[in-house]
Amino acid sequence: MASCIHPNQVKVCNEIYGPSKAEIAQARKIVNAYDAALTTGQGATTVDGVMIDVPIAGRSRALREFADASAMLPAKLWNRRTSPRLLRNIDDLTVCLS
Numbered sequence: 001m002a003s004c005i006h007p008n009q010v011k012v013c014n015e016i017y018g019p020s021k022a023e024i025a026q027a028r029k030i031v032n033a034y035d036a037a038l039t040t041g042q043g044a045t046t047v048d049g050v051m052i053d054v055p056i057a058g059r060s061r062a063l064r065e066f067a068d069a070s071a072m073l074p075a076k077l078w079n080r081r082t083s084p085r086l087l088r089n090i091d092d093l094t095v096c097l098s
Contacts, residue, residue: 014070024067030060 004010019027030047034057037045044053052060 018070019063019067024064027060027063027067030057031064034060 004013030052033045033047034052037043037052044051046052
């Protein structure tokens with residue numbers, strides 16, 4: 001977790017503390033495979049030889065959603081025509097994007 005007091009800090013914090021592109025890609029792959037398994041009535045599946053079940057899929061889904069929301073932050077939150085909102089932590093992300 002990191003705190004930002006200026007809009008220019010958001011990008012740097014996301015780069016340092018956020019997931020890597022490889023982690024995001026893996027999370028998307030896991031969520032897609034798990035969702036496909038659910039549609040066929042399976043409760044678990046494998047991705048690259050690793051079992052994927054509810055907890056793994058849930059963490060991957062949360063990571064994917066965070067990455068998607070983070071990508072929207074600069075355009076949505078830090079419009080120079082309006083006063084910037086303070087993004088204190090990940091819990092604020094949901095509030096700011098709503």
